[in-house]
Amino acid sequence: MLLLLKGCRVFDGVCDDVADNQSIYIEDGIIREVGERVAASAAATVIDVGGRFVMPGLIDAHFHAYGVEVNPALIDRIPPVVLGIRAKAILEATLARGFTTVRDAAGADYALASALKTGLIHGPRLFYAGMALSQTGGHGDLRSPDHHDICACAYCGALSMVVDGVDEVRRAVREQLRRGAHQIKLFVSGGVLSPSDPIWMNQFADDEIRVAVAEAATRRCYVMAHAHTNEAAIRCVINGVRSVEHATMLEADGVAAIVAAGAYAVPTLAIIDAIQDMGPKLGLSQVMADKTREVAGHALTSLDRLRGAGANIGFGTDLLGSLMDRQTREFSLRREVCSPLEILRQATSVNAALLQMAGKLGTIAPDAFADLLVIEGDPLADIAVLGDTSSIRLILQDGRIRKNTLDA
Structure with a gap:
């Protein structure tokens, strides 16, 4: 499955800062590219997350x-x-x-x-x-x-x-x-x-x-x-x-x-x-x-x-x-x-x-597994946001959509 997430405010699991207006291109369950401009297949399903907070699973x-x-x-x-x-x-x-x-x-x-x-x-x-x-x-x-x-x-x-x-x-x-x-x-x-x-x-x-x-x-x-x-x-x-x-x-x-x-x-x-x-x-x-x-x-x-x-x-x-x-x-x-x-x-x-999985899990970066969350709110400002499952608008695991309420 080919996916392109755009309009992402990305916390990559490592860096102090978040990066705005990012796109994440996913192919066969793997993150292939992250950046303001990415080379994605025309066949990719596009999901606009609307500037929401995106983080690793x-x-x-x-x-x-x-x-x-x-x-x-x-x-x-x-x-x-x-x-x-x-x-x-x-x-x-x-x-x-x-x-x-x-x-x-x-x-x-x-x-x-x-x-x-x-x-x-x-x-x-x-x-x-x-x-x-x-x-x-x-x-x-x-x-x-x-x-x-x-x-x-x-x-x-x-x-x-x-x-x-x-x-x-x-x-x-x-x-x-x-x-x-x-x-x-x-x-x-x-x-x-x-x-x-x-x-x-x-x-x-x-x-x-x-x-x-x-x-x-x-x-x-x-x-x-x-x-x-x-x-x-x-x-x-x-x-x-x-x-x-x-x-x-x-x-x-x-x-x-x-x-x-x-x-x-x-x-x-x-x-x-x-x-x-x-x-x-x-x-x-x-x-x-x-x-x-x-x-x-x-x-x-x-x-x-x-x-x-x-x-x-x-x-x-x-x-x-x-x-x-x-x-x-x-x-x-x-x-x-x-x-x-x-x-x-x-x-x-x-x-x-x-878990001996650095670079594969717990990060948003090329070659990592596409385990991603799209959050309504900012956990870096208020970690309690993660206590409300309704704030998790999109769950990806291995590039598969497990939950999507972005259109709700």
């Missing part, structure tokens, strides 16, 4: 396509076919919010990616980790403390599986990579929505982390690691982890370690805010509520420290179940610390670099 770097319940332990009880149908609804709603790419942090698989690629689901481009890996009693071990198996090492749920020791980690990583995983996910600290691990708990030994990193490197991919605490973040980056998820309770030395390693931190404020806001309505345990309060008191301070140190800050939300519709609230929450320009970069070009 958004990227959510901490997403859960199969996260259909707020309490992840409940997801294990859902039949796979039903889980897939519910994931379809989640992905289609996510695309409608302007997220043309997501990086899944636990559970998404080849089947879901194939359904997206073949058009059975019209949703975001999917980078998946397969099953997230947890040690016994770690954040991904969703058995309650009173759950007794004949074999204590047998847990494998819908989102995560238990592995212990270097050999088990190695085998599990290789298996996820065989199944097409784009990155590997480890749990390296305690977490909120798990039944038996305190936030401060260190998880996986250093040699277990290192072997996961080494095996991922054989496929030229990387490890993303759940890590709330400062100690966990330091352990991650000194052992080669590329992406520190949540990064909620960082001190100066943890931030410095992330910066020195050239690693990425992906704060997820939206899930913390949602759990605090919804409280008892979610049916979560008192232990989970207490752990949420513990991390909430540090999250903005950690983000401010990362920003001040010049760290690579990605954009993620980590939402689950009925909370998914709060995805764009992450923009407003970050506004407490970051400028609109910084937030837009985090959700576009920075996340693209994190």
Whole structure:
């Protein structure tokens, strides 16, 4: 399909300034030319966006396509076919919010990616980790403390599986990579929505982390690691982890370690805010509520420290179940610390670099995928504009029109 967008006010995902009166020529899903005058085929469909704000499609770097319940332990009880149908609804709603790419942090698989690629689901481009890996009693071990198996090492749920020791980690990583995983996910600290691990708990030994990193490197991919605490973040980056998820309770030395390693931190404020806001309505345990309060008191301070140190800050939300519709609230929450320009970069070009897709995603430039949004209003003046899906007048993904209300 040949498309020519004209009358664009372009934010390219990188530069400080926007460029007015631009045209964008798209051929076979790829941006071929951007400028005031472009050489477009006479056969191209022309769309005049009327001077509106045009930006790259958004990227959510901490997403859960199969996260259909707020309490992840409940997801294990859902039949796979039903889980897939519910994931379809989640992905289609996510695309409608302007997220043309997501990086899944636990559970998404080849089947879901194939359904997206073949058009059975019209949703975001999917980078998946397969099953997230947890040690016994770690954040991904969703058995309650009173759950007794004949074999204590047998847990494998819908989102995560238990592995212990270097050999088990190695085998599990290789298996996820065989199944097409784009990155590997480890749990390296305690977490909120798990039944038996305190936030401060260190998880996986250093040699277990290192072997996961080494095996991922054989496929030229990387490890993303759940890590709330400062100690966990330091352990991650000194052992080669590329992406520190949540990064909620960082001190100066943890931030410095992330910066020195050239690693990425992906704060997820939206899930913390949602759990605090919804409280008892979610049916979560008192232990989970207490752990949420513990991390909430540090999250903005950690983000401010990362920003001040010049760290690579990605954009993620980590939402689950009925909370998914709060995805764009992450923009407003970050506004407490970051400028609109910084937030837009985090959700576009920075996340693209994190996904090892710099120049292909998160930017409006020649040779990039034609994932574009046309916005009514100016997110650089008011980032909250992105919280209203009606302000997204046009969504292009791979050059295909997924939404167009410009004539409305």
